[in-house]
Amino acid sequence: AKEQGGSMYTIYSLLSQNDEHKQLMLENDLRDALETDQLLLHYQPVIDLETGLLKSFEALVRWKHPKLGLVSPAEFIPVAERSMLINDIGTWVLETACRQVKEWHAVNSDIGLAVNVSIRQFRNPQFPDLVKDVLEITEYPAHLLILEITESMMQDDWESIRIIDEIRTLGVKWAIDDFGTGYSSLSKLAFLPIDYLKIDRSFTMEMLTHPPMQSIVQTIIDMGRNLDMELIAEGIEEAGQSLLLQHYGCQFGQGYLFSKPLPAEEIEQAYCLTTLM
Ligand code: C2E
Ligand code: CA
Ligand code: CA
Numbered sequence: 001a002k003e004q005g006g007s008m009y010t011i012y013s014l015l016s017q018n019d020e021h022k023q024l025m026l027e028n029d030l031r032d033a034l035e036t037d038q039l040l041l042h043y044q045p046v047i048d049l050e051t052g053l054l055k056s057f058e059a060l061v062r063w064k065h066p067k068l069g070l071v072s073p074a075e076f077i078p079v080a081e082r083s084m085l086i087n088d089i090g091t092w093v094l095e096t097a098c099r100q101v102k103e104w105h106a107v108n109s110d111i112g113l114a115v116n117v118s119i120r121q122f123r124n125p126q127f128p129d130l131v132k133d134v135l136e137i138t139e140y141p142a143h144l145l146i147l148e149i150t151e152s153m154m155q156d157d158w159e160s161i162r163i164i165d166e167i168r169t170l171g172v173k174w175a176i177d178d179f180g181t182g183y184s185s186l187s188k189l190a191f192l193p194i195d196y197l198k199i200d201r202s203f204t205m206e207m208l209t210h211p212p213m214q215s216i217v218q219t220i221i222d223m224g225r226n227l228d229m230e231l232i233a234e235g236i237e238e239a240g241q242s243l244l245l246q247h248y249g250c251q252f253g254q255g256y257l258f259s260k261p262l263p264a265e266e267i268e269q270a271y272c273l274t275t276l277m
């Protein structure tokens, strides 16, 4: 595929986002990306809205494509998910992020880490062992790891619950990502052993511009709290959103108001996490 590089990338730009051909080309390039260090992680802080203190970081994968520049995960994660590549990428993300935050623990041993898990990874029978191995290899404390899954990934089956429980036995926490966008039945929540609900960005965004949305957000927060879950609001860009969310009882938040996702070096500067070694 490399020899054809020149013409390939022109084709990329000519094709529409969902084009089959483009997906295949991205898939080929993605295979190389893992082996040639084109993938990197950015970290976005999650903040305690009441105290303003740092709670954790969410690891978000980035792809520095040699010709295309930065490709969004929204574009390449679905491509990786269609192939088996997502398993290798997911393992790389988990191990790299655990190693990084483990380093930061030398300065602040309370920092948590959230890692996104795709449906393909979650359904991989080896996933629980894999998480266990990564925790052992990196010596990362399990109770400071949060795995994020979306509600649409959870079917009404006992198998999902079993996987969640098995990994939870290690001490790892679980979060439902993008909550409220999955059109799933609410009753599912009653059966899932979940620690955090992440309120989708679309709710946070519309709260101030469309006041009826405030009732919805309030209801989600109340429900989560009644189910003994902690709440994290995504996409907080304005102080007004943060105040309102906190007022409704949402403890944690994440968004550009606090920080966009940043490379590890910039996180170290901003949060004084450089070790003296
Ligand atoms: P997500 O898990 O919902 O991640 C949050 C996304 O919202 C991130 O986009 C982040 O940059 C963006 N964001 C954070 N704060 C704000 C804000 O205040 N305003 C706005 N407008 N956006 C904000 P990003 O990094 O492009 O990631 C997109 C999606 O790609 C993620 O959505 C997640 O579903 C997926 N993804 C990213 N990294 C990974 C990964 O390592 N594994 C898997 N399976 N999926 C990943
Ligand atoms: Ca997430
Ligand atoms: Ca999300």
Ligand code: CA
Pocket: 178
């Ligand atoms: Ca999202």
